[in-house]
Structures are given as C-alpha cells and as structure tokens.
Amino acid sequence: MLFNSQGEAEVTYDAIVVGSGISGGWAAKELTEKGLKTLVLDRGRDVKHGEYPTASLDSWDLPLRGRSDYAEQMEHYPMQSRTGYTTSQATKHWFVKDSEHPYYEDKRFDWCRGYHVGGRSITWGRQVYRWSEMDFEANAKDGVAVDWPIRYSDIEPWYDYVEQFIGIQGMNEGLAQVPDAKFMGNFELNCVEQHARERIKKALGWTMTIGRTAHLTQPHNGRGKCQNRNRCIRGCPYGAYFSSQASTLPAAMATGNMTLRPFSIVHSLIYDDASGKAIGVNVIDTETKETYEYYAKVIFLCASAIASTSILLNSKSERFPNGMGNDSGELGHNLMDHHFKTGASAEVDGFDDKYYKGRRPTGFYVARTTNLGDQASKKDYLRGWGYQGGARRGGWGSMVAELKAGPQFKEMMGQPGKWSMGMTAFAEMLPDHRNKMYLNYDKLDKWGVPTVTFDCEFRENEMAMRADMANNAAEMLEVSGFKNIRTYSDIGGPGLGIHEMGTARMGRDPKTSVLNGDNAIHAVPNVYVTDGACMTSSACQNPSITYMALTARAASHATNQLNNNI
Amino acid sequence: MNRREALRNTGLALGYSLSAGTIAAVMNGCKAPTETGWMPSAIDKSTIELIAELGETILPATDTPGAKDVLAHRFVDEVIAHAFGPNQKAHILSGLKNLSNDLGGSFMSLSTDDKLKAVLALEDKADSANEARREAMKAKEADKGDQEPVRAGPMERKEPESFRHYYSELKGLIMAGYFTSEQVGTEVLAYDPIPGDYNPCMEMTEGQMAWTH
Numbered sequence: 001m002l003f004n005s006q007g008e009a010e011v012t013y014d015a016i017v018v019g020s021g022i023s024g025g026w027a028a029k030e031l032t033e034k035g036l037k038t039l040v041l042d043r044g045r046d047v048k049h050g051e052y053p054t055a056s057l058d059s060w061d062l063p064l065r066g067r068s069d070y071a072e073q074m075e076h077y078p079m080q081s082r083t084g085y086t087t088s089q090a091t092k093h094w095f096v097k098d099s100e101h102p103y104y105e106d107k108r109f110d111w112c113r114g115y116h117v118g119g120r121s122i123t124w125g126r127q128v129y130r131w132s133e134m135d136f137e138a139n140a141k142d143g144v145a146v147d148w149p150i151r152y153s154d155i156e157p158w159y160d161y162v163e164q165f166i167g168i169q170g171m172n173e174g175l176a177q178v179p180d181a182k183f184m185g186n187f188e189l190n191c192v193e194q195h196a197r198e199r200i201k202k203a204l205g206w207t208m209t210i211g212r213t214a215h216l217t218q219p220h221n222g223r224g225k226c227q228n229r230n231r232c233i234r235g236c237p238y239g240a241y242f243s244s245q246a247s248t249l250p251a252a253m254a255t256g257n258m259t260l261r262p263f264s265i266v267h268s269l270i271y272d273d274a275s276g277k278a279i280g281v282n283v284i285d286t287e288t289k290e291t292y293e294y295y296a297k298v299i300f301l302c303a304s305a306i307a308s309t310s311i312l313l314n315s316k317s318e319r320f321p322n323g324m325g326n327d328s329g330e331l332g333h334n335l336m337d338h339h340f341k342t343g344a345s346a347e348v349d350g351f352d353d354k355y356y357k358g359r360r361p362t363g364f365y366v367a368r369t370t371n372l373g374d375q376a377s378k379k380d381y382l383r384g385w386g387y388q389g390g391a392r393r394g395g396w397g398s399m400v401a402e403l404k405a406g407p408q409f410k411e412m413m414g415q416p417g418k419w420s421m422g423m424t425a426f427a428e429m430l431p432d433h434r435n436k437m438y439l440n441y442d443k444l445d446k447w448g449v450p451t452v453t454f455d456c457e458f459r460e461n462e463m464a465m466r467a468d469m470a471n472n473a474a475e476m477l478e479v480s481g482f483k484n485i486r487t488y489s490d491i492g493g494p495g496l497g498i499h500e501m502g503t504a505r506m507g508r509d510p511k512t513s514v515l516n517g518d519n520a521i522h523a524v525p526n527v528y529v530t531d532g533a534c535m536t537s538s539a540c541q542n543p544s545i546t547y548m549a550l551t552a553r554a555a556s557h558a559t560n561q562l563n564n565n566i
Numbered sequence: 567m568n569r570r571e572a573l574r575n576t577g578l579a580l581g582y583s584l585s586a587g588t589i590a591a592v593m594n595g596c597k598a599p600t601e602t603g604w605m606p607s608a609i610d611k612s613t614i615e616l617i618a619e620l621g622e623t624i625l626p627a628t629d630t631p632g633a634k635d636v637l638a639h640r641f642v643d644e645v646i647a648h649a650f651g652p653n654q655k656a657h658i659l660s661g662l663k664n665l666s667n668d669l670g671g672s673f674m675s676l677s678t679d680d681k682l683k684a685v686l687a688l689e690d691k692a693d694s695a696n697e698a699r700r701e702a703m704k705a706k707e708a709d710k711g712d713q714e715p716v717r718a719g720p721m722e723r724k725e726p727e728s729f730r731h732y733y734s735e736l737k738g739l740i741m742a743g744y745f746t747s748e749q750v751g752t753e754v755l756a757y758d759p760i761p762g763d764y765n766p767c768m769e770m771t772e773g774q775m776a777w778t779h
Contacts, residue, residue, distance in 0.1 A: 058759065060748040065641065066647040128762065190766035193620040226763040353770050358761035395755075396745040405624040405691040406682050414630075414754055416776045442692070523599070 013039040013259070014562070016296040018311065019267045021119025022544050023531040023551045024302035025244030025252070026162070030555030031300070033259035036562070037292055040252070041264040043286060043303075047059070049245040054090045055329070062089040062366040068190025075099060081111045083496060086123070090234050094123045102451055105442060108493030109454030111306060111500070116423035117262055118244040120498070123233050126213040126241050127388070128158050128168050130179045134373060139537050142382050145334060145431040146507040149517030149535045152179070160547035166548070167220040169362075172214030178212075178366045178386070178541060185217035186210050191354045192391035192419050193364050196480040203479035206369050211362035211388060214242035223247070228358035241361070242364045260340055268315040268450055269299060269324055269527065277526045278315075278324070284447050290424035295545050300528045302551065305335075305532035309503040311450055312521075312529075313439050314516075324502070324513050332438055334431040335456045335506055336538040337495035340385075342466055342489035348391065355393060355416050361527055363390030366423065368470065370465075379445070381464035384432065385540045386389035387413065387473060389423025393479035421482060425469035428540040429494065430461050431502050443491055456494050466491065467504035472514035499543050501532035519554035525561070528554045582612070591622055604640060608647035614639055619674055620665075621740045623681045630754045633744050640737065641743030652724040654735075661732020668733070692731035699728065751778040 017027045024040065031038045048427055057417035059065045066089045073081045073405035076097040081087040086095050096113045103111055114120045123308075133152040140147040158181075163182040172180035187210050189197060197208040217228045224238035231243050239246030246501040257334055263286040270280040270293065280295035301308040315324035321330050363440040366387035370379050394417030403409040435456040443451045478483045508515020510522035515534050523529045532543060584606040606614045621633030621642075633639070646655055666673065668691065670684045729735060744750055751757060 045637070056759075058748070058751060059746040060751060065742065067645060067747045069648050070651050071648070188762055188766040228764045229759065347581050355768050355770050355774060356764070356766055357768055357777075358764035359779075360764045360766075393776070395779065405685045407626055407628050409626045410628070410630070410632075412749060413625075413745070414750075414775050416770070416774065526758055528745070 004046075007175060011293060012295040013037045014296060014559070015039070015193075015298045015300065016041065016294055017120060017300045017302055018281065018308070019301070019303035019531065020117045020244055020249065020260070021114075021125065021302065022121045022235075022244065023303065023533075024119070024300070025121060025248030026548050026551040027289055027300040027302050027528075027530060027555055028252040028258055029248040030552050031298075031559065032252045033256065034559040035255075036298075036559065037257050037290070038252070039268055039296065040258055040260045041281070041283060042115075042117045042119070042260070042262050042293075042497065043265045044117060044119075045185055045258070045423045046262040047245060049239060049243075049250065052237060053069045054234045055092065055231060055237050057090065057234075064089060065477050066090055068092075074083060078105070079110065080112055080367060082415045082492075082499075083112060085233075086112055090231075091123065094235075100447065102443075104443065104451060104453040106453060106455040107454050107457050108495075110121070110438075110493055110495035111452070111454065112495070112498045113304070113499075117260065118249070121243040122235050122245065124282070124498075124544055126232060127542040128163070128170070128181070128212050128214050128545040129363075129365070130181055131155070131539050131541055131546050132179050133157060134175050134177060135537065135539040135541075138383065138539075139431075144382065144537070145433075146505065146509065146512050147256060147538060149506050149508045149513075154400055155546070155549050155553065155559070158553040159545065162545065162548040162552055164169075165221070166247055167223070167435045168212065168214050168242075168545075169210075169217045173207050173209050175207060175367050177372055178213070178365075178382075181212065183212070184220065187213075187217065187360050187362060189364060190356045190360075190391055192348050192351050192421060195351075196391070196421065197364070199480045200366075201478050204369075204476065205475070207277060208364050208366045208476075211365045213362045215361055222250075223287050226361060228360055230359035230361040232361050234237060236353070264292075265447055265449060266303065267291075267310055268311060270295075270316065271317040271319060273317070273319060273523070276524070282387050284449070286447065288446060297562060299528070299557070300551075300555070301527065301529045301533075302531050305500045305503050305535075306452055307496050307533055309437065310439060310450070312504060314450060320523075325524055327510055327523055327528065328512050328514060330433070330505060330512065332503050333433045333436045333439055333513050334502040335435045335454070335500065336429045336431055336502040336535065337493075338426045338499050338540065339429055339458050339462050339466075339491055339494070339495040340424055340426045340497055341422040341492055342470045342473075342487070343387065343422065344470060344477055344485055345420060346477040346480075346485040348419035348421055348480075350481075351419050363388055363425075367474065370468070377456040379465070379468070381461050383428035383461070383465075383525070383540065385425040385427030385465065385469055387425050388475075389421065389473075391421035392420060393419050401561045410520050412483065421477060421480075423473050423476070424541055425473060426497065426542070427462065427465055427469060429458065429503070429538050432459060434460075435494075437503060454461070454495070455561040458491060458494060497533065499538070501535035501538055501543060504529050504533035505536045506534050518556070518557040519550055525557075528558060530554045582776065606643040606647075607641075608659070609643050611624060613665060616665055616669070616673060617642055617662075617736070617740070619681070620669070620685065620736075622683050623678075624737060624740060625744050626678075631749050633740055636744055636747035637747050638740050638743030638747070642739040643746075645739055645742075653725045654729060655725060656734050657729045658732050661775070662736070665733075665736075688733050691736075692733040695731040696734055699730065703728075746779075 003124040014040040020042040076099045077087045226240040239425040265284045269278045272279045283292045313323035368384040381408035396413045398417035439450040625633040685695040756775045
C-alpha cells in the first residue's frame with residue numbers, strides 16, 4: 001500500500017517520525033498512543049525483537065573467537081573501529097560500514113552510527129542518570145553559550161513517566177547532582193565495591209553507587225528480567241534492557257496507528273510558505289533509489305543529533321536559504337560529546353576468599369564531586385564529571401610471577417585471579433560555536449545526499465579538568481586501601497563517547513537558538529527535534545534518559561497543539 | 567542437536583533462569599574437529615608443529631585437556647593470518663623464525679622435563695626484553711612531560727609500531743586459544759551461560775574455577 005500508490009491520501013499521515021532509535025521509538029509510542037496515524041521512517045533495515053544473531057553465541061562460536069578481521073576493518077570500518085569494541089565479530093552488524101557511509105574530518109571526530117530499525121537503542125550503554133537543576137541552570141550561571149529554556153521541574157514528571165515505562169534499576173542516594181529516580185530494584189555492588197563505597201564516603205564524602213541502568217531486575221510490561229549474561233550490546237533475547245525493539249516500538253505497533261517504513265532516507269523537509277510550516281518529507285528508498293514524498297501535520301526529527309541537523313541543513317527554501325530553522329546561524333554548531341578515557345586502576349588484597357556469580361551488566365558510578373555550588377567543591381574550571389568502573393577478579397589473562405608454564409600453571413590460570421578495581425571519568429564538554437559539523441555538497445553519498453564534515457575539538461575547560469579526573473580516581477583507590485595504583489589519560493577525539501549533541505540547541509531566543517522550550521523549531525512550530533541535537537549543554541551524565549523524557553514531553557505538546565487546532 | 571537454535575529458544579522463553587547443568591547438556595553435543603586435512607595459512611608447517619608442542623608444554627594435558635587437545639595452535643595461526651595488522655604480523659613472523667633456536671634447537675625430541683626447562687629459559691629471555699622495552703617507553707613518556715597529546719588533526723586508525731617480545735605475543739595467543747575454546751570453556755572453567763541472578767559476594771569453595779567469559 002505504501003509503495004505503489006501515488007494517491008495523496010495514502011501518503012498523508014497525522015505525524016511523521018524520522019528515526020526509530022531511543023528518541024524515535026519514544027515519539028512513535030507517544031504519538032500513536034494519542035491516536036495519531038504515524039509514519040515512522042528509518043534509513044536502515046528492519047530488525048524485529050529477537051533478531052539478534054549473536055546474542056547467544058559463546059567465544060568459540062564466533063569467527064576468530066570474536067576478534068576483528070583486520071582486512072575487513074581496514075576496508076569497511078576504518079573509523080567505526082576506533083572505539084575498539086563496536087566492530088567486533090559479535091557486534092559489527094549493528095554499526096555502519098564507513099565504506100558505504102563515508103564522512104569527513106577537519107579534526108578527528110569518531111562518529112559511530114547504527115543504521116537499522118532501533119538504531120543505537122540496541123547497542124547503547126544503558127546508563128540512566130537524571131540531569132539536575134544545576135545542569136539546567138549551569139549555562140546561565142556561568143555565562144556560557146545560552147540558557148536552557150527549561151528547568152528541572154519542567155522535565156521531572158517526564159523522567160518519572162519514561163523511567164516507569166522502560167523499567168530502570170539503581171539506588172536512590174538523595175544527591176542534588178544526580179536526582180533520585182523511579183527505580184524498580186537494583187543490582188548490588190560486589191564485596192570489593194561495597195568496601196570501597198564505605199571507605200570513600202567516610203574519607204572523602206563522595207558517593208559510589210551501583211551504575212543506574214535501564215535493566216529489569218524483575219519482569220515488566222511483558223519483558224523478561226535480566227539474566228546477568230552481560231551480552232547486552234548484541235541485543236537481548238529477554239528484552240531485559242530498554243531498546244526500541246523490546247519496549248517502545250511494540251507499544252506503538254499495538255495501537256494500530258503506526259506504519260513503519262525501513263530503507264527510507266529522509267533527504268529534506270518540505271516547507272510551505274503560506275502556512276509557515278513543514279508539510280512533509282522527501283524520502284529516498286535506499287534499495288530502489290526512488291524518491292517519495294510523505295505528508296503530515298507534525299514532524300518529529302529523531303534521526304540522531306548529526307543526522308537530524310543534516311536534514312534541516314539540507315532543507316533549503318526561499319524563507320530558509322541556510323537550512324530550515326537556521327535563522328540564528330547556530331544550526332550545526334555547538335557540537336558536544338563527553339570527554340573521558342582517563343581514570344585509575346589498582347590491585348586489591350584481602351578478598352581472595354570472595355567471588356561473585358553472574359556477569360552483572362553494569363558497574364559502579366561515582367557522582368560528580370566538583371562545582372556543586374558550595375565553596376569546598378569549587379574549582380578554577382567549570383562543571384565536572386562522574387566515574388564509571390568496577391571491581392573484578394581476573395581470569396587466565398592475569399600474570400602470575402612465580403609460575404610460567406606446566407601443569408600447575410595451567411591449573412592456576414583456570415582459577416579466579418587477583419581482584420582489581422578500575423574507573424573512568426566521563427566529563428562535561430562546554431558548548432562552543434566554533435565546534436561544528438557541516439554538509440559537503442561536493443562529496444555526495446551513493447544516494448546523492450551531501451556528506452558530513454566535522455570540525456570540533458576539546459578546548460581549554462575540558463583540558464583544565466583532566467588532571468583532577470585522574471587524580472581523584474587514584475585518591476579513591478588509595479583511601480580504599482588498594483595498591484599499585486595507576487592513572488591513565490588518553491583523550492582521543494570527540495565522538496568516542498557516542499553522546500554527540502547540541503547542533504540544533506534549545507533556547508529562549510530565536511536569534512541564538514534553533515529550538516524553543518518545547519523542542520519545536522522557533523520559526524517552524526510543527527517540526528520537533530528531540531534527539532541529542534536539542535541539547536543546550538552536555539552535563540556529564542549519559543544523555544539518553546533525558547532524550548526520552550524530552551521526547552515524551554514534546555509529543556504531549558505536539559498533540560495538544562493539534563487537538564487545539566493550533 | 568543444533569545448540570544455537572536451542573539457546574535461542576530458551577532465550578525467547580522470557581525471564582526464566584536455567585541451571586548451568588541444563589545448558590551444559592545442550593553444549594556437549596559439539597566437539598572440536600580433528601587435525602586431518604588442516605593447513606596453516608600464516609605459519610609454515612614445521613613451525614606450527616613446534617608451536618603445538620610448545621603449547622602442550624605450557625598447558626599440558628592432565629586430567630583436563632591440554633593445548634593440543636583443543637587445537638590452540640590453529641587459533642594462533644588463524645589470528646596471525648586474519649586479525650593481526652601488518653606490523654604485528656611482521657613482528658611475530660620474524661620472531662618465529664628464531665623459535666626453534668630460542669628453544670635450544672632440538673625441542674621436539676626433548677623429554678617433557680627438558681621441554682619445560684627450555685620454555686622457562688625462553689620465558690626469562692622474553693621477560694628481560696619486555697622489561698627493557700617498558701623502561702624505554704617510560705623514558706620516552708617522561709621526555710614528553712605532563713602534556714597530554716591533543717589530537718587536533720584528522721587521524722587515521724594507526725597500528726602500533728612496538729610490540730612485546732614475540733614469545734610473549736605467541737604465549738598470549740596460545741593461552742587465548744586454549745581458554746576461549748569450547749572444551750575448556752564448558753568443561754574446565756565454570757560455564758554459566760545464563761546465570762539468572764547475580765550474587766555480588768559469595769564465599770570461594772575448594773576447586774572453584776573462574777567463570778567462562
């Protein structure tokens with residue numbers, strides 16, 4: 001029906017959602033549940049819940065026991081493979097081939113993408129930390145970039161709402177910097193982590209807690225509980241962590257209001273001068289290269305920060321010669337990620353009679369310790385970071401000084417090894433107009449769509465905090481009584497955090513921002529952008545749960561507008 | 567029995583934990599293929615035989631399988647052929663030319679005890695080389711001072727230029743080939759593919775093996 005009709009009636013919907021990842025799945029669920037006939041477009045192949053080809057494979061089942069094939073990496077994944085983990089034999093089918101989807105760099109930017117229904121909701125890190133009032137106030141207080149048009153109270157009920165639907169686990173700690181949430185239960189810290197938590201709290205006053213994640217510790221909404229296999233990134237057959245496949249898309253499908261069209265690149269939006277609104281989208285079928293137009297009253301861009309921004313930049317008209325909604329000139333600018341790859345590790349004595357059972361799919365989290373508003377935590381740089389890490393016993397990879405080979409060596413290598421603990425800091429990156437992505441009209445992809453070039457780097461404030469990021473980690477390990485503490489730091493380029501955001505920021509003033517406080521384009525009120533592009537600052541928390549909350553909030557706004565015939 | 571299908575089905579039966587025993591019963595259907603007809607792709611035939619013997623000396627068959635039983639040497643060859651980049655491949659292949667000499671020249675004909683002695687001597691040699699390399703790298707780091715490299719330019723994926731002693735690389739591959747094999751993963755280590763619940767702190771008991779990854 002979708003493919004062979006030219007009749008306008010069959011290409012017209014109430015709403016169009018571009019992208020089906022974390023944000024797009026939520027937009028689809030909310031809009032369809034409110035009764036809107038919704039077309040969901042994804043540029044990649046369809047993936048149904050359960051279609052996770054490597055989910056139950058052991059190391060010996062995988063080619064090269066999971067190691068990447070060098071020639072294949074060089075030919076198809078030269079940039080995607082920079083993470084070191086995304087393009088393994090177990091996961092490479094969730095990441096694009098650079099050879100098919102090239103992008104360019106004025107400065108290094110690791111742009112890790114998954115083009116398939118569900119997008120990166122399958123492979124995300126599943127960490128869910130609320131942003132706090134201090135995050136929403138930060139730009140205004142520090143005089144950085146522009147003020148967020150919303151505050152914590154605007155988003156708080158939406159955090160409640162999305163958390164209760166997806167099911168999350170963690171411990172409430174009553175912290176201002178990462179507010180309490182609607183947890184259904186929690187995984188426990190292991191013996192060594194629990195010991196460190198107590199020591200660190202006592203000596204430094206800092207809070208180490210279980211890493212808060214979108215995992216089910218009990219069955220919920222027809223999904224199974226976590227089996228502690230820690231193979232999440234391959235897709236979960238139990239649906240035990242939040243993905244679009246397991247959670248939002250089935251809910252949207254159940255309404256009967258969703259039409260899902262995979263293999264559909266949205267090339268641009270169609271602007272109507274008379275109404276001052278977008279009336280539809282231009283689509284290229286990736287298989288046939290034929291073009292289609294689909295129409296709707298409201299459009300949600302949820303294609304990921306860079307892709308949604310690219311669509312807007314490529315939507316040129318007399319009214320918007322520099323891209324739809326780009327009156328401010330900020331579209332494509334203020335690109336952010338998190339900076340990390342620094343921290344510390346140590347060896348742990350005294351727990352050799354203790355072990356754990358199961359592969360818990362999260363570690364610990366240490367909440368931000370700097371610039372919390374009091375004098376004691378104030379630093380000569382802005383903002384801060386949180387830590388993610390874990391304690392574990394080594395296996396056959398561990399070194400044993402006295403034994404090198406032979407029967408006893410073999411026996412010992414099979415036993416649980418020494419305990420160690422490590423942690424990595426994830427820190428805020430300030431918005432900066434100079435950090436940007438832009439379109440290349442002289443380098444088109446194989447569908448004739450302009451490619452993206454990145455021009456973005458970490459700057460003074462990021463650099464200024466990195467020594468403390470490593471040293472505070474070492475200090476925590478020290479007060480815990482651990483030994484052979486080592487710090488490390490290797491910043492790399494932005495993008496590797498896979499938290500790209502900011503390129504169509506929200507703000508109060510159309511002259512300096514792209515989106516308003518409801519995630520709609522200031523000058524095109526029926527186009528909403530609710531993925532990472534909308535973010536006005538990056539905070540230091542993993543951003544996905546905030547995208548979910550903003551998407552649900554924006555969908556509510558959009559349907560209210562439609563119902564009131566605005 | 568097609569164990570992938572079986573596991574897939576258990577996976578889709580939402581939310582129940584299965585005991586390790588149930589899963590192990592499914593797993594034991596598959597055995598490693600035999601040696602006949604296999605040819606190495608990266609390493610010559612006499613060297614691969616030497617590596618197999620070396621593997622068996624490091625990880626000998628006892629009441630549990632040895633490196634030869636699980637064909638660890640095939641994994642070594644496969645990884646060098648397909649997973650290593652050109653620098654790493656050149657490093658280990660050039661090192662392997664010395665393996666026979668480094669093991670004393672007539673390794674294959676030595677007694678088990680003498681094989682172990684020859685391996686331990688090579689271990690010492692590799693340890694010294696690795697220690698010297700670490701010191702050299704530390705000195706290089708110190709020269710750079712506290713400045714963290716800022717990677718402002720577009721960066722291609724770069725292969726490392728310096729590696730540990732070839733023997734240490736080789737031993738690492740033998741160890742990986744052994745411990746990630748199906749037989750060791752399911753029969754020697756503590757195989758628990760679907761743990762169900764997480765126990766954050768349990769008392770170690772006699773004979774507790776490390777969990778299979």
